[in-house]
Every structure is written in C-alpha cells, then in structure tokens.
Amino acid sequence: MAHHSVVTIPLAAAVAMLYARLVATLPPPCPRAGDRPPPHTPFTAPLYSTRGIAAFFLVWLGEFKLLLLTSGRGPLDPALRPIPFVFTATLPVKLLPQSPDAAAGAENVALSFLRVAIMVALLQVFHVKDQMHPYAVFALYGIYIYCFLDFLLPCLAALGRALGMGLEPQFHKPYRSASLQDFWGRRWNLMASAVLRPAVYVPVRAGLGAPAGVLATFLVSGLMHEVIAYDITFRLPTGQLTAFFLLHGASVCTEKWCARRWPEYTRLPRVVGTPLVVLFVVGTALWLFFPPLFGDGMDDRFIAEFNALLASLVDAGGTLLQLAGI
Known part of the structure; x- marks a missing residue:
C-alpha cells in the first residue's frame, strides 16, 4: 500500500468522511459520526513529508472536526453537499459565506511564486547546513515550513474556488503579530484555533x-x-513539543494578566511588540519545537525528499517545454 499511498490515503479519508456525513444525518440510536473516526492512515505513507501532512490534516484536525460534528458544532455541517463536506473535513480549510474577490486570488498567486522561490533557495542553502549553527539551520527549517504551508493552503483555496467554494485564509501575516494572543488567536493556523476553541477552550473555561x-x-x-x-x-x-505549547499557554495567560493589571504599560507599539513576539516564538521553537522533528538526522531525510521532488518538477517542466517545442 505504501507505493500507492498518495492515492489510497485521500480515498480512504474521503470514504470515511462520507460515512461520517451519512451517519450524522441519522436519528438516534443510530451510530454517530464520531463512533467511526477516520482511519489512522499516515503510517501507510512512505515519505517523511507525506506522513506529516496526512497526520496534520487527518489525525489532528480531521478527528477533532468529527468530534465537534457529534455534538452539532462546526465547522462541519452534514447538510453540506458531499464534495464541500469532504473538502472541509479532510483539509485544514473553512468555508466562507461568499467567494473571495479575484484581486485577492491574484495576490495569493503572486505570493505563492515568491514562496516557491524562497523554498528553492533554501534547499540550496541546506546543502551546506553542516557548516552552520544548529539553531540557524532550525530557523531556516521554520521559514521553509511556513513558506510550504502558506503555499500549500492557497493552492487548496484555489482548488476550492474552482469547485465553487470560498475558503478562509489559514495564516494572516503572523510576522506582524503585536502579542502572543494576536499570534495564536488571530494569525497562526486559524483552522486549529477554530477547532480547539469549541472543542477544548469553551467547555474548560465554563467549568474552570x-x-x-x-x-x-x-x-x-x-x-x-x-x-x-x-x-x-x-x-x-x-515531551518537548508539549512543553513548547504549555510554555506558550502560560505566557498567553501571563500576558492577559499583565494587560489587566497594568494596561497603560503593556500596550506596546507595534514597532516594539512585534519584534518581541517574533523573538519569543522563534527562540522557544528553536529550543523545543524543531529538535524533535528535525534532530538526529531526520532533517537529512526531509531535505532529500524535497530535493527529489524539486528534481521531478524540473524534469516534468522540461518535458512539457520540449513537447511544446520551446
């Protein structure tokens, strides 16, 4: 199955989500959607990067969306047509009430080309990573991951527009965050925030x-x-990843407490607040977030896979140019 995982994983996920949509429309005591979570398919993917994407889309967000569906809370709605339902259930996207304008789409295309150029340049830099400080390498990996996600998600949005769906952007210039609350709540990975808020934050806040x-x-x-x-x-x-997020959770709580206690001193101008936020996020990520993902040689596999992907794309582009007689 590993050789065909690029096809079988999406198909298995789509079938599972269609089943969830079906049972969500059935009255009790019929099984609910959450009784049959999507199959734990990332293990079948042979590539480092493919497993990461599948785990993020399905194991993380997909299963939480199904849990929310069982209680009648968004972002999934069984009244959606099958294609929009599967699209929003299996991908980190959220439907908008209306499609974005064409100018925004054109801007996203231009930015996507810029991100691809940055990723290509970074892949060349990674060839000399052994001569660089590990933290510098981790920082470049962080830039690469951000560019990759911010390239992939607009591509999914473009696909959604082609299918007649408007999709909410998942990143909103996180490098301009004025505070940690701003970064995590309004700028970074907004689909995760949209899932965690009703699934975890609201019920825990109500009780504790x-x-x-x-x-x-x-x-x-x-x-x-x-x-x-x-x-x-x-x-x-x-435990490093859990420590990273707990540290940021405690920091957000501290930030809120200080804002209430000393409001006149904590409203920093953006020119001061933004660099502090970026420094804190990057510094703690270098310390706790990136080592479990890229340490101990895992980065070599990551680089080799993307180099192979880049070479395949270049070969495919050359073949297309030859066929076109250029």
Missing part, C-alpha cells in the same frame, strides 16, 4: 475559568503535535 481553558487548549495542541511527530519520525515522544 479562562486561564484553565487557555492552558488546556495549549496542552491538547502540544499532545497532538507529539502524535504528529511520532507519525513522522516513528520515535517515542520526548
């Missing part, structure tokens, strides 16, 4: 208060990242 809700949300996010890391590397969790 807002700080507990924040900490519980970041704890769950950290644990799910540990699962994703295990799916990618097949190595037992180290």
